[in-house]
Amino acid sequence: MFALFVQSSTPNTVSYLILGYVIIGAIGLGYVISLVIRQRNLKRDLEMLRRLQEEEKE
């Protein structure tokens, strides 16, 4: 009976919870993606420089 009372008096705030974790996930994922993109670009630059140096040697 007590559990029922507690359950009925507790507000339904699941939508706030979902929105909160979606935002947390989006920021976290966004930062990780930015790291991946920056690393990929640097590796591409590195590869290009390596090719240019090899061409120069030839």
Added chain:
Amino acid sequence: MAATTTAQAPADAQRAASRPVGLTILTVFTALMLLVATYMAFIYAPTERTMGAVQRIFYFHVGAAWAGALAFLVTAIAGVVYLITGKRSWDIVGHSSVEVGLALVTITLTSGPIWAQFAWGKPWTWDPKLTSAAVMWLSYAAYLMLRQGLDDPARRARFGAVYGIVAFASVIMTYFGVRFIEATIHPVVVGSSAGTGEGDFGLATRMVHAMVFSFITFTFVYATLLWHRIRLERLSDRVARLKAHFFSQSG
């Protein structure tokens, strides 16, 4: 680097680009920790009676806040060590830590208002704690922008070191200073406060477990992201040196 030959430079850079095993293990471990922390926040911890499910935001909100403060502390320490030693590696640590810390504090500052919308009826108030947190965020965002405006690497590193130390005052104010201001309505989850928080809640044992686990998880999240960010900065340095080396030869 001056002694590096043309053949060595790409080899060094190639080595820098390959990921160490330790980092791969840490990344996988942190991802697993995040999964467990999510389980603990959503299922293991009981539902708070007066607020319901929205209180569960606090596990990640507070965890990210802790890791953000840790990141800025590392920046301040790296700044001190840089000013003593003058080693570029400490500038890299300080700069990388600011970027990771800013991402973590952004999580805190965006998740808090969602809880506040329910608990206070509005997402934001110019309460001392919230205002101080906003000032802290702006201070470190400015650090990143101002750094980019300086071309001389030594000057940029010195600026970063001094700024990182001075800006830490905003962290002390946000996390400790406002506890002594009675006007704050922000609840204090860890430690004692003036007791004026709106939306304060007691923590059941399982809630404490989830909170402590979230603290540990976010410490790992910070360490993992910092390691990745430091490697990125080193790779960027190597590419820049290689470019300078190549163009000085071809020019």
